[in-house]
Amino acid sequence: MPILGTSLLLAGCGGDLSALDPAGPNAHNVATLWWIMLWGSTAIFLFVSLILCLALTQRGQRLLSPRWLLIGGGLAFPSVVLVALVAVSLALGERLLVYANEAPLRIEAVARQWQWEFRYGDDTNIATLDKLHIPAGRPVDFAVTSDDVIHSFWIPRLGGKMDAIPGHTNTIRLMADKPGTYGGVCAEFCGEGHAIMRFSVQAHEPNEFNDVMQQLSASRAERQQ
Amino acid sequence: MEQPSPVSQIKLHHDLKAIWDTPPGWGFLSAVNHTVLGRRFIIAAFTFFAIGGVLAMLIRAQLATPRSAFVGPDVYNQIFTMHGSVMMFLYAIPMFEGFAIYLLPKMLGARDLAFPRLTAYGFWCYIFGGSILIGAMLLGVAPDSGWFMYTPLSSSTYTPGINADIWLLGITFVEISALSAAVEITVSILKLRAPGMSIDRLPIMAWYLLVTALMMLFGFPPLILGSILLELERAFDLPFFDPTRGGDSLLWQHLFWLFGHPEVYIIFLPAAGAISMMIPTFARHPLVGYRAIIAAIIAVGFLSFGLWVHHMFAVGIPHLALAFFSAASGLVAIPTGLQIFAWIATLAKGRPRFDVPMLYLAGFFVIFVIGGLTGVMLAMVPFNLQAHDTHFVVAHLHYVLVGGFVFPMLAGAYYWLPHITGKVSDHKLAVPAFWLIFIGFNMTFFLMHLTGLLGMPRRIDTYPAEAKWEWLNLLSSVGSFVMTIGFALFVLDIILQVRFGKAFRRNPWQARSLEWATPTPPPSYAFASLPHVESPADWLEPGSLGNDLAAGRGYLGFTRNGWQETLGVGMTDGAPDQVVVLPRSTTLPFWTGLATGTIVLCLLFKLYWLALLPFAVTITLLLCWTRTTGAQSDLGPLPIGRGQTALVHWEAGQPPSWWAMVFVLAADATLFGSLLFGCVFLAMIAPGWPPAVIVLPSYGVMALAAILMIAAALFGRLALRDLNRNRAPTAWLGSAALAHLGACAALVWIIAVDVVDPTQHAHQATLFALLGYAVLHAGVGCILALYGLQRQRSGKLSPIRNLDLRIGKLWHDYAAVAGLVALVAVIVLCWSAGGRP
Incomplete structure (x- = not known):
């Protein structure tokens, strides 16, 4: 029953x-x-x-x-x-x-009470808060770490979780099959804002993803001027 | 040798009662009797269970609807932290201790446990520690970092208030009680049994409790160490867990789960022991696979120490280690499954009879098997990474703990309550109570598996409506209230039974174990005389045996010198080898517990210097315990009845207190081993190494400290040699005390001059901890040497009465070995950090 x-x-x-x-x-x-x-x-x-x-x-x-x-x-x-x-x-x-032949993209996921910061690529210094952009169909290596207490990086529809531990960087490889929006949460109890420490994941077509990265880079450059 | 004259049965009862009974009125503070304290432990634990249950209700009220505004996250975090902590530390462990304290001596055919005053001290530590936690909750400053207190969330940066200190100090205080119970249970099972009860005739419950107690001796020290280190960090800024100064939050997780996983089996095994006692009674057949079960229990004991990493699969562990711990976690299902099949086989071979305890055991089977199956699922790494930290895990752990502990304890309550009260009930409420609890439980937690897989993390106080968890959560909450009604009925039923139950003559279940050979309710001395056991103690004839014993036809069927006597036996063969004289009622344990509690309160309010006062009082009171022990003349062999004689315990070769010191040192060595592990872990794994400033220890002073520690051990041995040759050991004992003191001074010098500032980096902090451990042990060694001197002066030592010095010798030897290892570790740690001379 x-x-x-x-x-x-x-x-x-x-x-x-x-x-x-x-x-x-x-x-x-x-x-x-x-x-x-x-x-x-x-x-x-x-x-x-x-x-x-x-x-x-x-x-x-x-x-x-x-x-x-x-x-x-x-x-x-x-x-x-x-x-x-x-x-x-x-x-x-x-x-x-x-699961893929293609070289994975690397994104840093930095947790802190109570938000997620995502940094893309190696030298462009593009970053987003509580909103993660990934290309669909391409594996992504997330380098997960924390600035303060222990958090845990989890996008249930894409795969398992990985703890964000201060002083350590853990890597987890995930991939979205198709473009779409997926939810992400902090899974490890991290204090009063634990429940609201969510983020959303936007998986784009590869071309669209490059556009988003360029826009982010441009807006950053604008802000810096 | 003069035989005590035979006395009539009623006079014997009267004489024993006069010696063993706890005084009335305020005398309740002086109780040291196992029947009295076992009952108190059980009642107190059930009270804490009710408190934990109310907290659970609040959790379910909060989660019943999305975006709930019932309580805010600050309060909610306190509620779930306290729910977990209360249920684990103030309910489960003390409840099993209560069962063990009440039942063990009776099952073993002894009149009490080995250290009645320690039982009482443990009880008061438990009550005072528990009261501190509950008091803090009522004041709104309860711990709020989750029951496993992960750093750095629980460190002073992120939890600046008193909340985390309450947990660390309060729980450690309660653990003193758990450790003293563990020592006592171990020694009592090994030494205080009825003559003839060789190790292969032990009741199966004794095997379960023996393994459980040994697991506690090795499982609790890592957590106690972790709590001490974290409290040192919070109070004095020693950075053991601070990643910015060479510490590592992962060290806490390792220490915590090194305790935390065995803890699960520490809770389950006593319950399984109770099941193994009840099933044969209702199956009317001896337990099938007695030896296989013993092998399974021992296997569980060992395996459970190799599984802790499965709570940490998501922290970034190398793949090979993941595979190893995953396989080991699955493996533990085999000995557990074996026990379940042994119980089923017993039922199949016997002619099962149905009564209330069996109904609750059926509930146990269903719930525990499901919990075991989800446990195997969680042992699989890929699945674990999805389900970890979600409500799936919450569901799993409740299936295991409620199925594996609460249901067997409810069955046990119905089974043994007639023993405690001497009354039986007519079961009107027991059956509906069962169905409400069983249905309510499954409704609450079965659905929670799914809630977790749908992505609901644990420990969140609110969730958005669009997450699609609201129906599941609402149903879980409704289920939890159904379960609560069931528990309320259970309480009502127990009260009715105690108040209005029908009296019975003896052994209402026709059980075949020794505890039913006592009168019911049992008198304070349990047995008027002790049995001679000639067959497995699980399958005796308690009825006829009980009559014989009550008539004084067993061992020690008389009184002498107003002593509380029971028999000590050889560990394996069960031949009587000593008369153990137990201490009578005294308020000393109460006052000692109160003084210990005052230390905890001083530390909580950061009155560190003031804490030295209750500390001194505690030590003094503990020394006062020894005033009534021992004798000033040699007694030689004493008659024990049935034409046999035995030495009184302080003249015997290996009395309970000697074994107690051995087991205390084993637990102590585990703590030291955990400390060494922590030091190496930080030096090798933690971020922020090598440190900016590396300690260069003064090798000369270290050599001096080493020599003094060895000398202290040597002097302790020489003192014993002189005593054995009938010469006064005064000079050697004095020298040992001085050598310990000198070692303390040298070690403190190294801390002050070489380590200088332990707050700088984990490098300095670990050296401080290692040296501090050696200082403490030399300090206690000094006290023990002085205690030997005092015993010499009061005339309690002789070549035959040399026990005090032999116990001292154990400590002096251990202090020297541990101190030397600590010094070597200090040198290795300095060199590996780059501080080579």
Whole structure:
């Protein structure tokens, strides 16, 4: 019942922060892993419940010999499942790193209480606040760090999160498949403004992205004059 | 040897009662009895559970609707921080301690735990520490950095008020109680059992509690160290966690989760122990796979110390390490699963009988299995990076902790309450209470998995309507109120049972373990005489055994010298090897706890010099504890009944207090190991190294300190040798005290002259911490040497009564080894920072 309910609920659940509505290869892999684990867990849960019911109602005595339960259920079964699961998850995890031939773009994501600053490229000094522009279809390496306390950089529809830790720079590679707007949040509790520390992600067509960068550069130059 | 004359059963009961009972009225402050204190621990823990529950209600009220204005983020942050801290430190740990304190001696066939005054001291530390936290909350200055207190958010730059200090000092204070309970439980299980109860006949609960207590001894020190270092940073600006001065916030995460992950199993294992006691009773069959379960518990104990990094997958850990910790995290599912299948196998082999505790255990099965499955999901790195820090994790941890602890404890409450009260209930409210709690719980937390996957981070106080989480959150909130009604019914049911329950003769569940062989409710001395156990202690005949014991036909079925006596046995074979004389009721633990609490209050209000006063009082009071121990003449073997004799504990080879010192030093060494780890971690990983100013230690003074520390240990050993040869150890003890004092002086000189300013950089701060650790140990060594002198003067030492010096020797040896390691570490750290001579 709960499973069915969940599936029904999911049908109506988009939201620009849903990890179950993936929009990039990283999030796709995790979503795949999630569905595998969900159905696998459901099967295991029903199986264990069935055995417990059989034991309580004193049925299937031959099937439920202690030896079978302890060695089969307690050792062999979880070992096989775990080895398979760890293998699948490692494979899916490693694939996250090699999904494109194109050289990744580098963007610095600097967190502070309570906003995100994004710096693009190496020498142009283009920066935006709480609004992230990325090219669609091209991997981006985010160099994540913090100016004050620990935050966490998370765009659920594109992939996993990465902590922004003062004094350290962590890198995470994400990619958006298609142009569009995606939500981003701070996932690590960072004080009173934690809930409002959001940002939006705009994925552009490659040409459009270059235009945006040029506009940002020009407006910056204007302001500096 | 003269045998004590036989006495009638009623006179025996009367005599034992006169010796063991806690005095009435204000005498309640002097209680040291395990039955009394176990009950108090349980009641206090449940009170804190209710407080934590109210906080949870406030959280759910806030999150029920989007853009909620019920409370602001400042208050909300205090609420969820306190909810987590209260439930973890003031409910779960003390609740299991209460269960253990109440049940253990009775399950082991002893009359009390090994250190009754320590039980009482732990209780008062817990009450005072908990009161500080709750008091701060009522004053609106509760901790607000989350229950895992990540730096730098919790450091003075970002949390300047008293809030974080309340957490660091208050929780550390409560942990004193947890550590003393851990030492006591370990020693009691290993030494204070009924004769004949060899290690392979232990009730399974004792195995669970033994592993749990050992895990606490090794799991709590990293957190205590972390709290001390963070408090040093907040109070005196020592930059252990400040990335701008060579510190690293990640060090806090490592220290915290090095504690935090074992903590989860420290909470689960005692509950699993309770399950392993209840299932055989209701299955009417001995536990299947006793040995396999013991292997599984030990495996869980070891594995749980190798998993802490799975709370830190998103902090930027190298890939290979991620894979390792991911696999290890999955691996822990195997011993846990094995226990579940062993319980199912017991039910399958037996003839299950249904009663209220079984209903709650069924709830445990469902909820805990789901929690375990989501735990395996979270162990998978790619999925973890999505689900980490979202409501999915909130759901998972509640499934594990409520399923793995609260439900078994509710089952345990219904199972053992008749033991405590001597009354049974007719279950009118227990069943609806169960369904309300079970349905309410699942409604609240099952949906939360989905809320998390839809992107809701944890610890946010508001969310926008367009995030599409509002229905899920509203349903969760409704579920939580259903659950609360269930808990209210449970409380009502318990009150009704205590007040109006029907009395019963003995053993209402036909259980087969030893605790049901006591009269119910149990008298203060638990057993009028102690049993001889000849088969597994999980499957005895408590009914007939109980009658025999009440008639005084076991060991120690008499009184002597007004002593509170129980038996100590060989750790593995269970042969009686000593009469343990336990201290009688005294208010000393209360006053000592109060003095310790005053230290904490002084530190909280930054009255550092004033804190020295209650500190001195605490030490003095602790020394007063020893006034009633020991004797001024050698007693030799004493009769223990059944034609056997044993030495009194202070004349025996390895009495409980000697073992206690061994385990205290093991915990202490873990703290020191964590400190060394921290020093190396900062020097190698932290940003901002090498430091601008590198310390060049004075090798001459260091050599002097080293010589003095070795000398102190040597003098301690010579004192013991002289005592054993029947010569006065006075001169050697005096020399040991002086050597410790000299070592203190030399170490302080190094801190003052070479390290100079520990606030400059983590380099100086770590050296300060290492040297400070050595100073503290030399200082305590000095006190112990002087204590030996005082024992000599009061005539309590003899070649046979040499226990005090043997315990002292353990400390002097450890202080020398740890001090030398600290000095070597100082040199290595200076050289590696570039300060080669």
